[in-house]
Amino acid sequence: MKIELNSPLDMHLHLREAEMLKLVAPFSAQSFAGAVVMPNLISPVDSLQKIKDYRNAIMTACGKENFEPYMTLFFRSYKRTELAAAKEHIIGVKLYPAGITTQSEKGVKDFDSIQETLHIMEELQIPLLIHGESNGFVMEREREFLTVYQEIATNFPNLHIIMEHITTTAAIEFLEKYENVSATVTLHHLMLTLDDVVGDLLQPHLFCKPIAKTPADLQALRQAVLGGNRKIMFGSDSAPHPRHKKECVGCAAGVFSSPVALPLLVQIFEEEDCLDKLQAFISDNARERYGITPLEKRLTLTDTPWQVPQAYGDVRPFYAEKQLRWSIS
Amino acid sequence: MKIELNSPLDMHLHLREAEMLKLVAPFSAQSFAGAVVMPNLISPVDSLQKIKDYRNAIMTACGKENFEPYMTLFFRSYKRTELAAAKEHIIGVKLYPAGITTQSEKGVKDFDSIQETLHIMEELQIPLLIHGESNGFVMEREREFLTVYQEIATNFPNLHIIMEHITTTAAIEFLEKYENVSATVTLHHLMLTLDDVVGDLLQPHLFCKPIAKTPADLQALRQAVLGGNRKIMFGSDSAPHPRHKKECVGCAAGVFSSPVALPLLVQIFEEEDCLDKLQAFISDNARERYGITPLEKRLTLTDTPWQVPQAYGDVRPFYAEKQLRWSIS
Numbered sequence: 001m002k003i004e005l006n007s008p009l010d011m012h013l014h015l016r017e018a019e020m021l022k023l024v025a026p027f028s029a030q031s032f033a034g035a036v037v038m039p040n041l042i043s044p045v046d047s048l049q050k051i052k053d054y055r056n057a058i059m060t061a062c063g064k065e066n067f068e069p070y071m072t073l074f075f076r077s078y079k080r081t082e083l084a085a086a087k088e089h090i091i092g093v094k095l096y097p098a099g100i101t102t103q104s105e106k107g108v109k110d111f112d113s114i115q116e117t118l119h120i121m122e123e124l125q126i127p128l129l130i131h132g133e134s135n136g137f138v139m140e141r142e143r144e145f146l147t148v149y150q151e152i153a154t155n156f157p158n159l160h161i162i163m164e165h166i167t168t169t170a171a172i173e174f175l176e177k178y179e180n181v182s183a184t185v186t187l188h189h190l191m192l193t194l195d196d197v198v199g200d201l202l203q204p205h206l207f208c209k210p211i212a213k214t215p216a217d218l219q220a221l222r223q224a225v226l227g228g229n230r231k232i233m234f235g236s237d238s239a240p241h242p243r244h245k246k247e248c249v250g251c252a253a254g255v256f257s258s259p260v261a262l263p264l265l266v267q268i269f270e271e272e273d274c275l276d277k278l279q280a281f282i283s284d285n286a287r288e289r290y291g292i293t294p295l296e297k298r299l300t301l302t303d304t305p306w307q308v309p310q311a312y313g314d315v316r317p318f319y320a321e322k323q324l325r326w327s328i329s
Numbered sequence: 330m331k332i333e334l335n336s337p338l339d340m341h342l343h344l345r346e347a348e349m350l351k352l353v354a355p356f357s358a359q360s361f362a363g364a365v366v367m368p369n370l371i372s373p374v375d376s377l378q379k380i381k382d383y384r385n386a387i388m389t390a391c392g393k394e395n396f397e398p399y400m401t402l403f404f405r406s407y408k409r410t411e412l413a414a415a416k417e418h419i420i421g422v423k424l425y426p427a428g429i430t431t432q433s434e435k436g437v438k439d440f441d442s443i444q445e446t447l448h449i450m451e452e453l454q455i456p457l458l459i460h461g462e463s464n465g466f467v468m469e470r471e472r473e474f475l476t477v478y479q480e481i482a483t484n485f486p487n488l489h490i491i492m493e494h495i496t497t498t499a500a501i502e503f504l505e506k507y508e509n510v511s512a513t514v515t516l517h518h519l520m521l522t523l524d525d526v527v528g529d530l531l532q533p534h535l536f537c538k539p540i541a542k543t544p545a546d547l548q549a550l551r552q553a554v555l556g557g558n559r560k561i562m563f564g565s566d567s568a569p570h571p572r573h574k575k576e577c578v579g580c581a582a583g584v585f586s587s588p589v590a591l592p593l594l595v596q597i598f599e600e601e602d603c604l605d606k607l608q609a610f611i612s613d614n615a616r617e618r619y620g621i622t623p624l625e626k627r628l629t630l631t632d633t634p635w636q637v638p639q640a641y642g643d644v645r646p647f648y649a650e651k652q653l654r655w656s657i658s
Contacts, residue, residue, distance in 0.1 A: 137544055138528040139468070198527065198540050199467040201579035207531040215466055247576050249645070250530035316578070 003266050003275065003301045003326070007033035007294040008282040010261065012129075012164055012184045012235025014038045014102075014254065015058055015069070023313045024240050025061035027258040031328060033283075033297035034068035036129070036235065039094050040103040044074035048086045055089070068295050072129060075108060080120045091290065092127035092162070093117075097145075100133050101209040101253055102239065107131075111148055118152065122159040127290065128152070129162045131209075132171075138211050139194070143170040153178040160289070165189065165237045167210045169220035175231055182289040184235030185225050187264055188255045188318060193218050204246045205316050208237070209253040226269065228277040233286040236261050242314040257318040260308055263326040264319065266301050301326045332595050332604065332630045332655070336362035336623040337611040339590065341458075341493055341513045341564025343367045343431075343583065344387055344398075352642045353569050354390035356587040360657060362612075362626035363397035365458070365564065368423055369432040373403035377415045384418070397624050401458060404437060409449045420619060421456035421491070422446075426474075429462050430538040430582055431568065436460075440477055447481065451488040456619065457481070458491045460538075461500075467540050468523070472499040482507040489618070494518065494566045496539045498549035504560055511618040513564030514554050516593055517584045517647060522547050533575045534645050537566070538582040555598065557606040562615040565590050571643040586647040589637055592655040593648065595630050599655075630655045 013028060013035040015021050028035050037058065039045035045054050051071045058069045070091035078086075078093075095114075096107030108114055121128055130152075134144035153161055163171060163183040175183050192212035197203055206212070225232055238261065239254025246252060257264075262282075269278045287293065304327040308319045342357060342364040344350050357364050366387065368374035374383050380400045387398045399420035407415075407422075424443075425436030437443055450457055461478055462470035482490055492500060492512040504512050521541035526532055535541070554561055567590065568583025575581060586593075591611075598607045616622065633656040637648045 137522070138524050139543075193466070195467050198536065201581060202531075202533055202536040203579060204531055204533065205578065207527065211527050214468075247578065249534065249576065250532060252530060 001303045003278075005262070005282055005299040005301070006279060007297045008262060008299055009033060009234070009286045009294055010035035010236045010238070010258070011233040011286050012036055012038065012186070012237045013258070014040070014237070014239040015061075016240060017041050017054070017057065020240060020242075021057060022061045023315065024238070024256070024258060025058055026063065026065070027312070028238070029062035029065035029067035031258065031262050031299065032067065033294040034070055036070045036072060036091055039072045039074040040096065040101075042103060044103070044106050045072070046074040046076050048082070048089060051086060051089050066295055066297055070292070074106070075114070075117070076106070077113070078117050078120065083120050083124055083126060087124055087126055090126070091292070092129045092160075093121060094129040094131070096131045097133060097135065100131055100135065104131070115155075118156050118159060122156045125158075125160075127160040127162060129164055131165075132163050133210055139213065142166065142168050142210055146170060146174050149174060149181065153181050156180075165210060165235060167213045167221065168217045172220050172224045175229075182231045182233065184233050184237075185221055186235060186237040186255075187257050187261050188212070188237075190218075190222055190225060190268060191264070204251040205318070205320070206255060207246075207251055207253055208239070208255045222272070225281055226272045226274045226277060228274070228280060230280065230285050231289065232281065233289060234265070234282050240315045243311070243316055244314075246316065255318050256312075256315050259312060259317050260319045260324060262299065262301060262328055263324045266326045267324065300329045302329045304329070330632045332607075334591070334611055334628040334630070335608060336626045337591060337628055338362060338563070338615045338623055339364035339565045339567070339587070340562040340615050341365055341367065341515070341566045342587070343369070343566070343568040344390075345569060346370050346383070346386065349569060349571075350386060351390045352644065353567070353585070353587060354387055355392065355394070356641070357567070358391035358394035358396035360587065360591045360628065361396065362623040363399055365399045365401060365420055368401045368403040369425065369430075371432060373432070373435050374401070375403040375405050377411070377418060380415060380418050395624055395626055399621070403435070404443070404446070405435070406442070407446050407449065412449050412453055412455060416453055416455055419455070420621070421458045422450060423458040423460070425460045426462060426464065429460055429464065433460070444484075447485050447488060451485045454487075454489075456489040456491060458493055460494075461492050462539055468542065471495065471497050471539050475499060475503050478503060478510065482510050485509075494539060494564060496542045496550065497546045501549050501553045504558075511560045511562065513562050513566075514550055515564060515566040515584075516586050516590050517541070517566075518547075519551055519554060519597060520593070533580040534647070534649070535584060536575075536580055536582055537568070537584045551601070554610055555601045555603045555606060557603070557609060559609065559614050560618065561610065562618060563594070563611050569644045572640065572645055573643075575645065584647050585644050588641060588646050589648045589653060591628060591630060591657055592653045595655045596653070629658045631658045633658070
C-alpha cells in the first residue's frame, strides 16, 4: 500500500545550530518540502543579518535536498524599517513569553509594551507566531494565556496570529472565535497525555513544553485534527536535545520527532480511517492560512515496517526502539 | 535557638534491602525513634519469617542507634493463623493496588477478593495501610480511589485504615468523615506541586508517586498539617533510588528525604509560626492513632546552617546542594 503526500510542511520546527543543526536538519529536509524554523537560538535570531546567516547554515546542513526553511524573527520591539526590510526573508515573528521554554529568556515580559510592533506587523502583513503559555500552574498555562490571545486577536483583526503547539480543549474552542487566528498541533500532542510523561516511570524524552495534558484534551485535539479543522496546521515542534541534557538532574523540554513524523501521522490517520484529511493537515491548510506556495515535492510512504533506532547521534528520538508500520520510500 | 522533639516517628518509610539498606537506614535511625517500614521489596515481605529476617537486617544496618522498625506485611490473602502469629511482630498490613508504584506488581488486582482478609484484620485489630491510587489519569488517581477507601471504612468500622501519603484537598476532606481513618503526609508533598516536577526543567529527583498535585492541593495539605489536624501523622515516604535509576530513559518514582526531614519540617513549621504543632505531627498523633509507645529518644535541632550534599553514596537526596537552616545536634 502507498500513501502520497504533496509537499508536506512542518509549520513549527527547532533546527538548533552548529553540530546539532547538521545532525537534525537532514531529517526534516528528507520528509518535508519546507518548515517554519524557530528563532530561539542561544543568541536569538532577531535581525535580518542573523536571519540570512541562519538560513545559509540551514541550507548547508540540508545538503542537496529540495527544502525551504521559512525563517522567523525572535520577537522584540522592532522599528518599521527593520520589519519592512526583513519581510521578504521571513514568514513571521515568533513571540515567547520570557522564560517559558528553552532559550526564551529574552522573550516578552510586559505585554503592554508590544503594541507598537504589533501595529507595524499588522500593517506589513507579517504573521505573529506565539508560544501561548502563562507563568501559572503548568496544567493551566495555555488556558490562562487565552486572554492574551483574545486581546491581540481583537485589537489587531488584520494580523494573522498562530497559536503554536496547542494542547487543550480550551484552545481548540478559542480557535473558532477569530478568523485571524490559526493553530499548529504537534505529533506528540496527538499521542500523549500527562500519564505518558509521569504516570508510570518518568519519561524525560516525552517531556515537552507545553506539557501533554489530560485524556479529554487529547480527545479534543484528535477530533479537531482528524476531523479536518482547516485552521489547524501540522507543526512538529521537533526539538532535539543531547541525551545528557535529557537524562540528568534538570531535564530540558523537547521531543525530537522529525525522523518519525510522517510515518506516525500516516499511522494515526489510517487507524482513525481519515487518511483523506491528512494532506490538508500536513500541507494545504498551511498554504491557505499563510498564503504560501511550497516547493514541489512528492513524498511516498509504503507500509514497510521498520524499527526506530535508539538514538540518532546523541539524540534519542520519539518512538525510539519501537516498530513503525510506515516508511518513507 | 533550639528545638526539642520527643521521639519523632516516621510513619511511612522505604528502607530497601542489601547495600541500599545499609546506606540509608542510619539516616532514619539518627533522626527518628522509630519508623513504619514498607514491605515492597523485590520479593515482597509477606510472611512472618520474612518480617523477622528483614527486621534483623534493618537492626544490623542501624548499628547502635536506639531505633524501632515498625514492620508491615505486604497485603495478600492471609489466613487467620498467619495474621494471628504475625500480629506481635507487625504494626499493620500494607496494601498496594497492583502496578501502582515501585515493586507493587504483586499488589491487589481485585478489591472484591480482599474482604475475608480485611475481616480477619479487623477482628485481630491489625491496621490497614493503603497506597490509595486508582489506575486512572495521574492527577485524579487519589480522588478516584476515595470510593475504595469509603467502602472499606464503611464495611469495616473497627478496622484502622491509614491513607498513606495523601496529596489532595479531596483526601483531606474525606479524612474527616470516618473516625477509623487516619492519614500520613510526606515532607515533599508539603513543599511541592506538579510545577516543581515538570513546570520548569524536568526534575526526576522530585518525581514520586503519588505525583505532587496543584497549588490548591498543596495549600489544603499545609493547612491541615500546620493547623494541627490530629488524624494526620508524618510519614516521609523517603524512597531512595540510585542515580542511574533516576537520571535515565524511564525514571523510578521516589524522593529520598530521610537526611533532611527533621531540619526541613522545623523550617516549615517555624516559617508558618506553628512550631507548637510539630510535636503532634511528628510523634504524638501516631501514638494516639496507632496506640503505640515509642522508644524514648530526644532530638535537638539548632539553627546552624548546613549544605545538603549532592549525594549520599549513589543517591541524590531531597534538597541536594541547598542550604538548610536547622541542624540535628
